[in-house]
Amino acid sequence: MTEFIPPGTRFHPLPSPFRMKRGGALHGARVAYETWGTLNERRDNAVLIVTGLSPDAHAARTPGNPADGWWEPMLGPGKPIDTDRWFVVCVNSLGSCKGSTGPASVNPDTGALYRLDFPELSVEDGANAAFDVVRGLGIEQLTCIIGNSMGGMTALAYLLLHPGAARTHINISGSAQALPFSIAIRSLQREAIRLDPQWNGGQYDDETYPESGMRMARKLGVITYRSALEWDGRFGRVRLESDRPDEEPFGLEFQVESYLEGHARRFVRRFDPNCYLYLSRSMDWFDLAEYADGDVMQGLAKIRVQRALAIGAATDILFPLQQQQQIAEGLAAGGAQAEFLPLESPQGHDAFLVDYDRFGPAVAGFLAGI
Amino acid sequence: MTEFIPPGTRFHPLPSPFRMKRGGALHGARVAYETWGTLNERRDNAVLIVTGLSPDAHAARTPGNPADGWWEPMLGPGKPIDTDRWFVVCVNSLGSCKGSTGPASVNPDTGALYRLDFPELSVEDGANAAFDVVRGLGIEQLTCIIGNSMGGMTALAYLLLHPGAARTHINISGSAQALPFSIAIRSLQREAIRLDPQWNGGQYDDETYPESGMRMARKLGVITYRSALEWDGRFGRVRLESDRPDEEPFGLEFQVESYLEGHARRFVRRFDPNCYLYLSRSMDWFDLAEYADGDVMQGLAKIRVQRALAIGAATDILFPLQQQQQIAEGLAAGGAQAEFLPLESPQGHDAFLVDYDRFGPAVAGFLAGI
Known part of the structure; x- marks a missing residue:
């Protein structure tokens, strides 16, 4: 019925069964992804992008799909995420309908769509699925994991559950736990x-x-x-x-x-x-405090990463700036060289998709310093 | 069907026909109100309260209705709006279902409920109806008109449309025009x-x-x-x-x-x-700029009042503080001694119904200075 898969999408088969955090498992599941640039011989120039709720893996143009991607101004040769230097991977979230297995996919056990028979989905499942894609590409350690919005949650889960999986991290308009307004x-x-x-x-x-x-x-x-x-x-x-x-x-x-x-x-x-x-509720459930006896700062401090940048927009009411500040402080408490950079964008939570004049240089500056 | 009229409510018959701003007229319409305290011989100690979208006229206990009112801590002997000193009137908004004529009232022309046959309702109609109640009580000039939320709009309309109708004004979490987020x-x-x-x-x-x-x-x-x-x-x-x-x-x-x-x-x-x-849309339509060639500050400056106080909560996302600041500045431009008092209440737009520690003294102080 309602899967929307951009042309040129690639697919990574997940291990079968793929166990889900809250119980149950997927069989024969897959993750949709796209890549840009070239993985170098040392395999140490990889950047992973994990997304908000709705985007597909088509963050920018590829030879297989010349249509503009959802983050076109950020990603490409000479752009803030410079594909002349970095090998960039973007995954479609597990549970989505844009190529990765989700409730709109066929359940191989029944031959019908999963619908509500899909197991309960958590942000951590999305992180584990993304991790498997990266390993499948032969990458032992990412140079950087970049997460926007829900992807900011996914990235933190990725780092916590897979120590050493990335050297640096950019968290954009993300949060370490869902708060009651959102x-x-x-x-x-x-x-x-x-x-x-x-x-x-x-x-x-x-x-x-x-x-x-x-x-x-x-x-x-x-x-x-x-x-x-x-x-x-x-x-x-x-x-x-x-x-x-x-x-x-x-x-x-x-x-x-x-x-x-x-x-x-x-x-x-x-x-x-x-x-x-499913994806909406996975965000409500996300809470790094679960990993540290209810203390979200301690949860963040369990993450080991060398450098980190947390940025967001002052006008964001859904993932307010205090949450990005908390991420920077928590990662710093865990030993990272972590910076919090509040931006005066008027466009709210969506600013990272619009205000490239502010978000572009912030991301470019961090990556240039690696 | 669905009118909700507190016991002890009093009713003021509006002139028939009562012409509506956007066209049409009501016949045999009425406004529900309650009063507290005593009108003095000079009839110069009257305070009018105009409300937000949902409240009835029962702002506080009366002999006829000992149940707590919706603004109980603010109104009574020795309270911020001191009924030992002031004769206080609170009206239920025209168009509401709590005693004043509205879409849930019987249309005398048909014997059936108005429903969507009720004429288009504007904030100005509510102001004119409230003005008629006050005149009906023998009051030529209010000492103060106090408006909360939508009532802050009603109060500004009242003052603009009826010059000299009040000497002072307290605008609480109100606005001079609806803005796109709201x-x-x-x-x-x-x-x-x-x-x-x-x-x-x-x-x-x-x-x-x-x-x-x-x-x-x-x-x-x-x-x-x-x-x-x-x-x-x-x-x-x-x-x-x-x-x-x-x-x-x-x-x-x-x-x-x-x-x-x-x-x-x-x-x-x-x-x-x-x-x-009806009430919801009347707020969208409200715009004092209509009275001044599209300039809301000029619209405010057309109001003649001696003293004014505009207060609101820093956490209000529906009627943000800038709107109360604008009211104070606009009224000052019209010659009023006007003060803007931002309050650090955490409770958002509803703070005036909850944070009496901040809103009480602000209102009491202003009224004491009259």
Whole structure:
């Protein structure tokens, strides 16, 4: 049904069974990935990118797929993540619907889609799956693991569960544990999907699809991914043009409403609702404190990495700056040379996908210093 | 159907017809109100309170209704709004379902409920209705008009449309115009209600009631009424007790989710969905810039008041502090002795209903200086 796999995607078979943190196992599962640049002979120039909830592995153009990737300005020859120097790998998260095995994939035990029979998914499972991809490429130690948003969680799990697996780390708008505001937002997004009668306990198809629920979930996402400050300047109180009035009672009237509607329409049929539910909840569950008797700083301090950079946007309400500061402090407590770099981007949580003038030099500067 | 009128409520008949700003008129409409204290002989000790979206007129205990009011710690003998000194009036907003005429009231022209036949509602209509109550009580000029949240908008409209109607003004967590982040949130709340099949274009009853939509709307409201900072300390990552598991797939697991669920359950059957839609949209429409060629500061500067205080919470994401600062600066530009007082309350937009240690002295101090 609803898997969305970019052309040129490569696949890594996971060990079978692949055991999941919270119980159960996957059989014959795989991880989608793409690579850029060349692995050198010493195999010590590899950089891994782990992503937020929705991206695929196509972070930038490849010979096999010349379409722009979701992080195009960051990745390529001479760009902040310079593929003339680095061999870069980007994986699609386990549990997603963009090539890696997830709830929208076929369960080999039944021949039907997993749907809600997919085992409970944790961020750690995604980290272990990514680790297996890297090992499969013959890389013993990454030069750097870069994680954005949910990927910031994945990267921390990767480092904690696989000591020595990376020399350095860039954490972008990430967090070491989910906090209640973000849990509340994600819970409401999931509720919107679950309340849609067409979700039907996960048993939808293309004809009876939980479009309304996904639209609500995505709009709430976009609201919390951006910032009030940005929107004041961008939309203000501008109304829609009068030649396209919305005749529905209480229908759209302001540009900001139309912007949300457009974002939602583009998303709802391009991401599988069950995968969304699984990945969303995996973030709620993530908490490095579990590894250190409830102390998240101690959990971070268990990570061994030589250098680290934690960056984020001052206007991020979903993964607020204090969480990136905590990451830097916790990694420093574990012996890393760790820097916290708050950026004044107005675009909120999504700034790392938009404000390349700030995020680009921060990432480039760190990698240049390796 | 769904009007909720506290015992002891008094009613003021509005002139009939009562013309609405955006067209149409109400016939035989009324405004619910309560009063505290005694109007002095000179009739110059009156204070009017205009409220946020959901409260009734029962701000505090009265002889006719000894139940605690929604602003009990603020209002009474010796309290910040001292009813030994002031004659205090609180009105239920026009368009509400708590005694004032609104979409849940009977339309005298048809004998049926107004529902979506209620004329378009603006904040200005609420201000004009409140003004008529005050005149009906024999008060030519208020000593002070106090408005919270939406009431902060109502109060500014009241002052602009009725020059000389009040000598002073306290604006609490209010704004002079709706900005896109708050419009987006309210738009999504309305969409949640409209998407509920049981809303049915406004034609619901107690048996087929848009409960899911109202629950979503209320949860989103509560998320934006409070603050991430408060919830970090209050809920952290605490789980629900294991003896009440939620068996639903992706059901409630964290305390913060249960807190939202409890708030929503208490609300959904106690506020009429159509009234919610009307009041919500009236806020989106509010913009003092309409009165000054698109310049909101000039709109504020058209208000004539002797003294003013604008206060709010640093953690408010719905009516952020800059909006209260703008009110103070705009009123000062109009000749008022106006003060902006930002408060460090962690409770977000709702702080004025919770953080009495900060809001109480601020209001008391201003009123004592009159």
